[in-house]
Amino acid sequence: MTVLEIRNLSVKYGSLTILDDVSFSVGGKQWVMIIGPNGAGKSTIVNAISRGAPYTGEIYFNGTDIKACKSTELARRFGILMQSSSVGYSFTVEEIVRLGRYAYSKGILSNSSKEDDYKVERALEMTGLVHLRGQSILTLSGGERQRAFLAQILAQDPELLILDEPTNHLDLVYQKQTFELINEWIENSGRSVVSVVHDLSLAKAYGTHALLLNRGRLVADGPTDEVLTRENLKSVYDMDVYGWMSDMLSQWQVD
Template sequence: MYFGAKNINVSYGKEQVLKNVTLSIEKGKTTAIIGVNGSGKSTILKALGRLIKAEGQVIFDNQPLSNHSNREIARILALLPQSITAPADITVYELVSLGRFPHQKLMQQRLSKEDITFIEELMRETNVWDIRESKVSELSGGQKQRVFITMILAQDSEIILLDEPTTYLDLAHQLGILCLLKDLATKRNKTIVYVIHDLNHAARFADNLVLVKDGEVVEQGTVDDLFTQKTLKECFGLDVTLGCDTFTKKLMITGVKDA
């Protein structure tokens, strides 16, 4: 297994919210975790990112991730949680620069020439270079999300985990963020895993799906295999019709029957 989980269990008090979750994430692909509210999607992502205590194992390269040091893990994976804030006076460039921490030597106080070159190239690629001197607090929601994603990318980790990266964004910014993540998987061979609510976005931009219901992974596989009327009925209780997106030719929900 390249990356994933084996028999992960998570409880909040007496309530068990994840039940023997086992999943495998494909290298260099984009995976969307989907399910109804409260199904355990974000908890799975936090368990994979070691943000919460969990029984079981997170696996990387066929070995427990816990075999690695914290600095090594920061180079392996990066997690962008759903709610994240930045200091009021920090600039875009300063925030993105923080992502280079795992690559700095123990007593290093300044960015190296290699760090500076990497940061500029990355910021140009994610289209935030022109706002590098702006205060993060003064940016729009879409700009902030792109900057935070750039900060995470500055870690240059193999695996990037994102919890609902398009929440509260308008449609144009949602598409921009998802296109950016898709490009990163394709061009930089990054492994992207995100929780997302919009099923049509998941079908359009993800390579693979992980379907979560009642704290369990009920199915995982390619979008073509899992984005079906039967699966959507079983996991979401929806009676839908499916068609093809006019531009991408990908499957999408074209109609939903009233409850």
């Protein structure tokens, strides 16, 4: 079953083409990794889906053009986690997670429902943030902060998670925790994830499918093993990625 279908997606800023005629689809219970070198247009795909960038082409979710969707309707379908960014004010973790339920509010003056409370609790539990719920977001480490925003989109209870470099700037422990958490979410919910990643090892280890982009164009699309081939990566990165990665990993082998 196709969840997300993108047809002929192009994004231009003035005369500069960032994405050029990209088409792909995401099925149920898939984790699609968007990979490619800097400037390939990976984050632009996320921006277009979140309607943060003007685009041409069509984006369908379960057969509905997202241009026809209201903002709240879109938020109930997509949970989008952007690259970690600075927060200006000292909101508590719970306040940030609770905002994830915005799309479900009945009106301007409506209070949170029992379901809202349950989803917020569940998101805090899943991300291991229950003990930090009353703490200011400004006092958290980068990893904890990213988990708080992940908890927000989990509370949003979307049908599809879209993550833009979710573990950017995070150390290995947090990278592992975050990817394991997302994997668990896919297993338990049966839903799908699209994520932009730089780390090819993570893409290979966790992705069921991959999109390989270069200079705004789609180079390969399909199951991860079929996309992350030696030839494909060499053509995009202009280097023998396989040889280099194998050489790097061999440094860790114990005699």
